[in-house]
Amino acid sequence: MVIEAEGLGRRYRSVLALSDIDIEIGVGEIVGLVGPDGAGKTTLLQLFAAILDPSEGRCQVLGHDTVNEAAQITSKIGYMAQGFTLYDRLTVAENLSFAAKIRGVPGGDYMARRRRLLDMAGLTPFLDRREGALSGGMRKKLALCANLIHEPPLLLLDEPGLGVDPLSRRELWQILDDFRSEGATIVLSTSYMDEADRCDRVAFLDRGRLMALGRPDELRAQAKGLVHSIVSDRPAEAEAALHGMAGVLGIQWRADSVRFVMKPGADISQDEKARMDALGQLALAEPGMEDVFTILRGDESVPGEAETAVATRPAARAATGKTGEIATKGLTRRFGDFVAVGDVTLTIAPGEIFGLLGANGAGKTTLIRMLCGLLPPSSGSATVAGVEVTSDQGQLRQRIGYMSQRFSLYPDLTVGENLSFFASAYGLSRRDAREAIGWAVEMTGLGGQHGEMVARLSGAVRQRVALGCSILHRPAALFLDEPTSGVDPLARFRFWRLIRILAEGGMTVLVTTHNLEEAAYCHRLGLMDMGRMIAIGDLSALRAHFPGRELATAEDVFLAFMERERARPQSERAAS
Incomplete structure (x- = not known):
């Protein structure tokens, strides 16, 4: 065995982060660690890496006591x-050379290994580029190469796909699969359930305990018959029908349906079936790893009475009274000779959720920053909520909300203090601020968190605080840049429920994401590559670009477009 742990535990003062972990991992296995924020995934990896000592139990790695x-x-x-x-100040070549030297890689072996790793990662053309100038996906691949340069028999990876686009994640997995085929063992943590599906076995952690361990197909079999969907054009009413229904563990509110998971052993009564059939088409759904996550987590996550009341009535009208339509024509941004965004023309309707997809460096964040008035366009025009983005910055910022990739909160302030600060920044009077904070707290489910320091909150709760701060002034248009990166599936479901509520009330939402399971929550998608918008439409319209091909998932669709773009000559792509 490569890893043998028995009764493994780790305590941080009075907090028991891990307890009673028994696991054996063999040669050539890929084992995925999944679980909610604070479940103990990183702590377990650090115990395996002998970075931390256990407080209880024992662990052997590669035959050595940790x-x-x-x-x-x-x-x-x-x-x-x-x-x-x-x-970040060293080049690709310098980072690899440094990693090889501290690992004692012989000079005769180094160049051959470097050549192989760089070719696998597609980094050979970037040898002289500084690490700080690489895209997120390229940086992750370089970090992986630096950890493989000494050809370790065991690789421990903490969220390797976090913040990386699907194309780069697929390339990361190709590297991992190659090394696994040579006998390397890999243990990784992940919040992407499609990555968990690629593992030989998945270990589910919750509150520091190992709740389940098995092959993905074995775990999915546990969810058979427990996952349902209601295809309906009245999703808010469909969700309300699920309120109070015993045994509902989780609800996903998608663009055209509501998907829900039942507790094992719970039944849907005939009266409940009739209520749901009246709202749409009720049917069993094929379970995925996200559904397994929901079942293993176990907590019933159906909204309470107050939250359901929020969901079933329109969200408060934008304070401006303006609709949140977003319209661009030939919008372009250049940095010297580099075209970051080129000739983008699109229209997003009020109340629409528009998903912006693309590889790292495709231009998504640059486009959002132009639409928010934070970056002037080089040419073209854009109007957001009735305001030309280059005309009146003050008026524009009163009509939009912006949640950046890195939550712009103050960690040394409480939740209430952060909300008060942003209310003041939006120019709300004391009376209006009190009302706005109450509405935002109700909307985001932050009741009881008012006095908590932001630094002590989980990533999922900080995410909701950041959303609350961005909607205090009831903007007509909301921009969300990678808002769910790194959060677990249940936290993501709850977050998207909030987005759906806001959109139902007429707020326009533009969101970027690398988690393509979230494409199902969007009304339409825009695919970007090299600064250009290469396709716009819902999933059905995008699939129609590839007649005869079986593109079951949003990731399949995305990768099909990216592969087609990569196959075009560079000169043709740049000119179009």
């Missing part, structure tokens, strides 16, 4: 933390 023989373990393994462990 407490008494830590040096023998750390010299043999590769460990990639969530944060990039590279040097």
Whole structure:
């Protein structure tokens, strides 16, 4: 066995982060660790890496005890933390050379290994580029190469796909599969359930305990018959019908349906079936790993009375009284000779959820920053909520909300203090601020969190605080840049429910995401590549671009477009 843990636990003062973990991992396995925020995934990886000592139990890695023989373990393994462990002022070649030297890779082996890794990662053309100038996907691939340069028999990866576009994640997995085929063992944590599906076994952690361990197909079989969907043009009413229904564990509010998961052993009564059939078409759905996550998590997550009341009435009208239509014509942004966004023309209707998809560096964030008035366009025009983005910045900012990739909160302030600060920044009077904060707290489910320091909150709760701050002034248009990156499926379902409520009330939402399971929540999608908008439409319209091909998922559709673009000559892509 590569890893043998028995009764493994770790305590941080009075907090028991992990307890009673028993697991064995063999040669050549890929094992995925999944679970909600704070479940203990990172702590377990650090115990395996001999970075932390256990408070209880024992662990052997590669035949060595993690407490008494830590040096023998750390010299043999590769460990990639969530944060990039590279040097942003060094080039690709310099980072790899440094990693090889500290790992004692012989000079004769280094060049051959470097050539192979760079070719696998597609980084050969970028040898002389500084790490800080690479896209997020390229940085992750370089970090992986730096951890593989000494050809470790065990690779420990903490959220390797976090913040990486689907194309780059697929390339990361190709590298992992190649090394696994040579006998390497890989243990990784992930919040992407499609990555969990690619593992040989999945370990589900919750509140520091190992709740389930098995092959993905074994775990999905546990959810058979428990997942349902209601295809309806009245999703808010369909969700309200689920309120109070015993045994409902989780609800996903999608663009054209409501999907829900039942507790094992719970039944839907005939009266409840009749109520749902009156709203649309009720049917069993094929379970996925997200549904397994919901069942294993176990907590019933149906909204309470107050939340359901919010969901079933229109959200408060935007304070401006203006609709949130977004319209661009030939919108372009250049940085010297580099075209970050080129000739983008689109219209997004009030109340529409528009998903913006693309690889790292495709121009999504640059486009959002132009629409928010934070970056002037080089040419073209854009109107948001009735305001030309280059005309009146003050008026524009009163009509939009913006939640950036890195939540712009103050960690040393409480939730209430953050909300008060942003209300003041939006120019709300004390009376209006009190009303707005009450509405935002109700909308985002932050009741009881008012006095909590933001620094002590989980990522999922900070996410809702950031959303609350961005909608205090009831904007007509809301821009969300990678809002759900790194949060677990249940937190993501709850967050998207809030977005649907806001859109139902007429707020226009433009959202970027690398988690293509979220494409099902959007009314339409826009695909960007090299700064250009290469396709716009709902999933059905996008699939129609590839007649005869079986494109079952949103990721299949996305990758089909990206592959077609990559197959075009560079000169043709740049000119179009």
